[in-house]
Amino acid sequence: MASRTVAKDIITLRGSAAIVSEFFGYAANSILYNRGVYPEESFVKVKKYGLPMLLTEDEGVKTFLANLTAQLSEWLEAGKLQRVVLVIMSKATSEVLERWNFSIETDCEVVEKGVSREKSDKEIMREIQAIMRQIASSITYLPCLDEPCIFDVLAYTDKDVAVPFTWVESDPKLIANPQMVKLHSFDTKIHKVDTLVSYKNDEWDEQ
Amino acid sequence: MEGGGREGYNGVIMTMTRDPKPRLRWTADLHDRFVDAVTKLGGPDKATPKSVLRLMGLKGLTLYHLKSHLQKYRLGQQAQKQNEEVHKENSRCSYVNFSNRSLAPNTSYRGDDEGGEIPIAEALRCQIEVQKRLEEQLKVQKKLQMRIEAQGKYLQSVLEKAQRSLSLDGPGSLEASRAELTEFNSALSNFMENMNKDSKQNIIEVNNFYSKSHGSAFYNQEVGREQNRDQKPKVEGGSIQFDLNIKGSNDLVSAGGAEMDANMVSSYRV
Numbered sequence: 001m002a003s004r005t006v007a008k009d010i011i012t013l014r015g016s017a018a019i020v021s022e023f024f025g026y027a028a029n030s031i032l033y034n035r036g037v038y039p040e041e042s043f044v045k046v047k048k049y050g051l052p053m054l055l056t057e058d059e060g061v062k063t064f065l066a067n068l069t070a071q072l073s074e075w076l077e078a079g080k081l082q083r084v085v086l087v088i089m090s091k092a093t094s095e096v097l098e099r100w101n102f103s104i105e106t107d108c109e110v111v112e113k114g115v116s117r118e119k120s121d122k123e124i125m126r127e128i129q130a131i132m133r134q135i136a137s138s139i140t141y142l143p144c145l146d147e148p149c150i151f152d153v154l155a156y157t158d159k160d161v162a163v164p165f166t167w168v169e170s171d172p173k174l175i176a177n178p179q180m181v182k183l184h185s186f187d188t189k190i191h192k193v194d195t196l197v198s199y200k201n202d203e204w205d206e207q
Numbered sequence: 208m209e210g211g212g213r214e215g216y217n218g219v220i221m222t223m224t225r226d227p228k229p230r231l232r233w234t235a236d237l238h239d240r241f242v243d244a245v246t247k248l249g250g251p252d253k254a255t256p257k258s259v260l261r262l263m264g265l266k267g268l269t270l271y272h273l274k275s276h277l278q279k280y281r282l283g284q285q286a287q288k289q290n291e292e293v294h295k296e297n298s299r300c301s302y303v304n305f306s307n308r309s310l311a312p313n314t315s316y317r318g319d320d321e322g323g324e325i326p327i328a329e330a331l332r333c334q335i336e337v338q339k340r341l342e343e344q345l346k347v348q349k350k351l352q353m354r355i356e357a358q359g360k361y362l363q364s365v366l367e368k369a370q371r372s373l374s375l376d377g378p379g380s381l382e383a384s385r386a387e388l389t390e391f392n393s394a395l396s397n398f399m400e401n402m403n404k405d406s407k408q409n410i411i412e413v414n415n416f417y418s419k420s421h422g423s424a425f426y427n428q429e430v431g432r433e434q435n436r437d438q439k440p441k442v443e444g445g446s447i448q449f450d451l452n453i454k455g456s457n458d459l460v461s462a463g464g465a466e467m468d469a470n471m472v473s474s475y476r477v
């Protein structure tokens with residue numbers, strides 16, 4: 001019987017940063033579509049991570065997310081990014097309704113010494129796929145957003161990071177006494193990303 | 208509160224600005240890079256926002272940011288040039304006036320073909336002359352200071368002798384002593400008042416007083432026993448109380464040589 005060897009791919013710091021920042025781009029698009037922040041017709045279907053994914057065609061949002069992922073990639077490579085939070089707020093009142101929290105753990109040895117790690121692309125893709133499925137199925141338990149909403153992205157960085165001139169310092173935009181649901185995580189062996197969604201408690205939930 | 212907030216977090220939380228024309232904070236480092244780019248392109252008048260943008264190659268930097276900054280920079284440079292020209296004119300004129308008024312009479316403004324500035328040799332000559340004058344003034348001041356100090360020491364010895372003579376003499380010589388003291392006091396106060404006005408004149412006045420009082424009872428008295436400097440003698444049954452807070456000789460004349468200690472002499476009727 002022939003033995004089957006699992007192909008191990010070399011993951012570099014730059015490669016890992018690219019994987020994670022690309023994931024954020026697709027995850028943000030998926031959240032915006034599934035949570036109805038932008039109309040369905042403004043999204044186009046593409047295949048990614050072995051799944052049909054939806055990407056925005058709104059030029060403003062596209063530019064915003066492109067700039068965002070570029071900056072996140074830079075911070076990931078420097079090992080300076082600790083967390084990324086996509087916040088959904090009421091357009092009328094700016095009240096925070098949902099927080100999609102992506103916590104990042106970085107392998108310090110890779111950043112400091114420039115060593116690489118081994119993990120297959122397929123394995124990483126499977127882990128990301130599981131998260132994307134969970135984002136899509138989140139509509140089953142998340143409260144309905146029945147008012148026009150806007151979104152914002154917060155980046156939590158190390159103290160020594162200079163604020164780029166297209167960014168501004170922000171408050172954490174927290175939700176008081178939220179409901180929280182932990183989602184799957186994925187690991188490139190250099191960056192580990194944990195996903196968690198927190199949302200505003202509905203009044204009938206408390207009764 | 209929710210997990211993933213500020214608790215236990217000491218980094219920076221930031222968000223991307225939604226402004227299509229985000230305001231740019233021109234930090235010192237960023238401005239230096241801008242200036243370098245402008246200089247490489249041949250100055251603010253030759254540089255264009257596009258060329259500066261290409262040369263700086265910074266992410267997030269737009270033509271919108273550079274247009275306004277380059278415009279401000281150009282205006283700033285123009286204003287600076289004008290200020291420098293005005294300053295040059297002013298300094299040149301004031302230097303010439305100064306040299307004509309207070310230095311050598313032959314130092315005059317010569318308009319050269321190039322810039323019309325005073326030759327360096329002439330300027331140096333003027334400077335040397337000024338230094339010489341300053342040195343002379345310093346010498347005079349030192350001499351005056353020495354003379355004032357000498358007078359101070361002399362005054363102190365006079366006061367000591369006065370103190371001793373008063374403590375030794377009986378009530379009989381009180382009237383004579385009082386007359387001497389009154390004269391001494393008036394001369395001393397006169398000396399203090401005029402010290403600032405004309406130190407040379409003061410010295411003459413005090414010298415006159417010294418020569419006048421040389422033959423007085425203060426100097427002819429033989430002192431039998433030494434008195435303590437800080438002793439304040441009181442004449443029993445008499446009409447004079449004499450308070451002498453005598454300090455060291457250096458305290459007589461202040462740093463400027465103009466003021467004397469107010470507690471030096473105070474004589475009054477009881």
